[in-house]
Amino acid sequence: MRKKEHPFALKIMEKLNAACKEWKEKENIDFSLYGTPLESTTYKFSKCLQNRFGVIEGVTDKNYITNSYHVHVTEKINAFDKLKFESKFQELSPGGAVSYVEVPNMQDNIEAVLSVMQFIYENIMYG
Numbered sequence: 001m002r003k004k005e006h007p008f009a010l011k012i013m014e015k016l017n018a019a020c021k022e023w024k025e026k027e028n029i030d031f032s033l034y035g036t037p038l039e040s041t042t043y044k045f046s047k048c049l050q051n052r053f054g055v056i057e058g059v060t061d062k063n064y065i066t067n068s069y070h071v072h073v074t075e076k077i078n079a080f081d082k083l084k085f086e087s088k089f090q091e092l093s094p095g096g097a098v099s100y101v102e103v104p105n106m107q108d109n110i111e112a113v114l115s116v117m118q119f120i121y122e123n124i125m126y127g
Helices: 001-025 038-052 078-092 110-123
Strands: none
Touching: 001 078, 078 110
């Protein structure tokens, strides 16, 4: 499903960037997209959505949301595929971008840690 959604999501980012350019020219103020999971606001936003729309299973039933272009936290995806998917969106986030992966129990697997770090270096701007 992600492959089908990928071109559509990139078109949305391109449209948002075009709007930022238009606003900048009109207002002489720089506007830019910033891609971040921004965990500090996701609880507040999820509560606002629950208050407005109610608790909808699979949509508003958690106390967090995944925002921006990031792969949803509940999706079963490996670190490399997640970073590769998000890398295309970072190119369209001129205001800055952050992607992350959570990989448990890596303290005794330095080779795996280095592998993830090398992948980030070769494939994504910020990880």
